[in-house]
Amino acid sequence: MDINLELYKVFYYxxxxxxxxxxxxxxxxSQSAVSQSVKTLEKKLGHTLFIRSTKKVFLTPEGELLLRHVKPAIQMLDEGESLLSGDTLKGQLRIxxxxxxxxxxxxxxFRxxxxxxPDVRVKVTNSTSIGCVELLEKGQVDLIVCNSPNSRLGTHTRVQILKDFHDIFVADPNCFAFRHLPCSFSDLMQYPILMLSSKSTTSEYLYHTFALHDLKLLPEVELNSNDLLMDLARIGLGIACIPDYMLxxxxxxxxxxxxxxxxSRQLIMVQNDNLPVSQAAERFLELF
Incomplete structure (x- = not known):
């Protein structure tokens, strides 16, 4: 059974x-995050772990059984953290x-x-905006920064908009003699288009946008790197579509x-409402 360790940690406390x-x-x-984590763990295990009353909280027999197994593991982790901890913030930020x-x-x-x-380890996992949502759902990262719209985002997420941007088509003017400027989407179809792979939010968005103009987008090249798309555009292999903040x-x-x-699209910061946010992640969020 795939259950995130943070849920057991909340249960333990x-x-x-x-x-x-x-x-x-x-x-x-937050107390609501604690309550949500407990509910998520109970749902995953298929057992009620606590009896809640207006004044007190009691463990059910299943809760007591689970605590006997969880307690030694959490205490060992806490002891390990204590050996490394001091007065400064430590731990790990997973993005x-x-x-x-x-x-x-x-x-x-990050800088x-x-x-x-300086004592917090920063672990960055690279993936597409679609892949990042999967990492967040599995509890493998604390936060993700991805493109929006993102068809994979579920309802149990907290979203913060960080930046608005536009996608732009770019080319080396010395490599292409455009017949008409400004160009229409239809005009662009006469040239080789360089795009991200079809498994990206950017491609989903572009295919949808062109379809709204009754155009079927047929890219010449599909890659997993915007930087590589720009490199190919610089040598004249085609017209690249990139976020404007890259140029x-x-x-x-x-x-x-x-x-x-x-x-326009947005860069967004996303949290999983079903999982508690680490202290390191909270400090990182304060930067925005």
Missing amino acids: VATTLSFSEASRQLFI GASDTICRYFLIEY KFHQAY SPADSLKPIPMTEVLP
């Missing part, structure tokens, strides 16, 4: 304090994001966070003027 509010205080998370979002947006925030909390004024690639502007 509630079971040993017999108080949702005290567990919330010790874990540095999921694509390489593009990391390089062109998050790197500065600020590391300067403020610097000094780049040989230039935006193609368009008669139809692609709708």
